[in-house]
Amino acid sequence: MNSFLLPAVTLWQRELVRFWRQKSRVLGVVASPVLFWLLIGYGSNDLARYYSGSVVLTVMFSAIFSTITIIEDRREGFLLSMLVSPAPRTSLVLGKILGSATLAWIQGSLLLVFAPLAGVAIGPAQVAVVIGVIFLICFMLTGLGFVIAWRMESTAGFHAVMNLLLFPMWLASGALFPMATAQGVVKAIMWANPLTYSVALLNHALELPDAQPSLSVSLAVTVIFGIALLLFSGVMAARKSSQSAA
Numbered sequence: 001m002n003s004f005l006l007p008a009v010t011l012w013q014r015e016l017v018r019f020w021r022q023k024s025r026v027l028g029v030v031a032s033p034v035l036f037w038l039l040i041g042y043g044s045n046d047l048a049r050y051y052s053g054s055v056v057l058t059v060m061f062s063a064i065f066s067t068i069t070i071i072e073d074r075r076e077g078f079l080l081s082m083l084v085s086p087a088p089r090t091s092l093v094l095g096k097i098l099g100s101a102t103l104a105w106i107q108g109s110l111l112l113v114f115a116p117l118a119g120v121a122i123g124p125a126q127v128a129v130v131i132g133v134i135f136l137i138c139f140m141l142t143g144l145g146f147v148i149a150w151r152m153e154s155t156a157g158f159h160a161v162m163n164l165l166l167f168p169m170w171l172a173s174g175a176l177f178p179m180a181t182a183q184g185v186v187k188a189i190m191w192a193n194p195l196t197y198s199v200a201l202l203n204h205a206l207e208l209p210d211a212q213p214s215l216s217v218s219l220a221v222t223v224i225f226g227i228a229l230l231l232f233s234g235v236m237a238a239r240k241s242s243q244s245a246a
């Protein structure tokens with residue numbers, strides 16, 4: 001157990017230390033979604049409608065772009081030293097994902113202070129549920145970022161793929177318009193989009209009206225997708241380790 005936990009905790013701590021040394025990242029990741037939410041919310045006179053989508057957008061940018069450190073670690077040779085170590089590959093992957101997910105979770109949780117501005121009431125007993133849901137979403141999105149970053153050789157390529165994939169995922173997640181009003185292909189895409197279930201799960205936690213899909217389905221998809229991405233990341237890391245050893 002120690003051989004599994006120690007590498008994971010060490011890499012988790014490394015990600016946190018690296019982040020706090022680059023404080024400009026906090027401003028960039030948090031400020032942009034907040035401004036986006038305020039512009040859309042005030043423009044439509046419905047801040048509450050877009051609140052959960054803005055929280056998901058914040059953690060999405062933070063979680064995904066934190067995994068860019070994988071490309072930097074590869075370039076600096078740190079990734080290779082990880083892969084040739086005797087530590088379990090799933091432990092190494094878990095540490096990297098937990099580190100980035102924790103950073104995204106902190107930034108997403110900070111946005112809860114804006115809930116009263118949106119007219120969203122969060123009771124004391126509800127806070128634990130909401131921040132727990134935010135962490136599940138962060139974990140899932142970080143796993144997605146890990147899978148994509150692992151195959152990238154340059155940060156430019158990573159940004160291009162992220163912009164092409166992530167923003168459309170967010171647009172078709174129910175963050176801007178509910179699934180009930182979607183039509184045809186767009187509605188089918190929303191059902192297939194894992195981020196749809198993340199937004200719905202947060203809506204349920206915040207007790208916002210007209211949250212779709214259901215709570216049980218949204219929770220199951222978010223958890224299962226997050227675990228699947230973790231396991232798949234572990235398989236990729238183990239395969240890379242075998243290639244490095246060869």
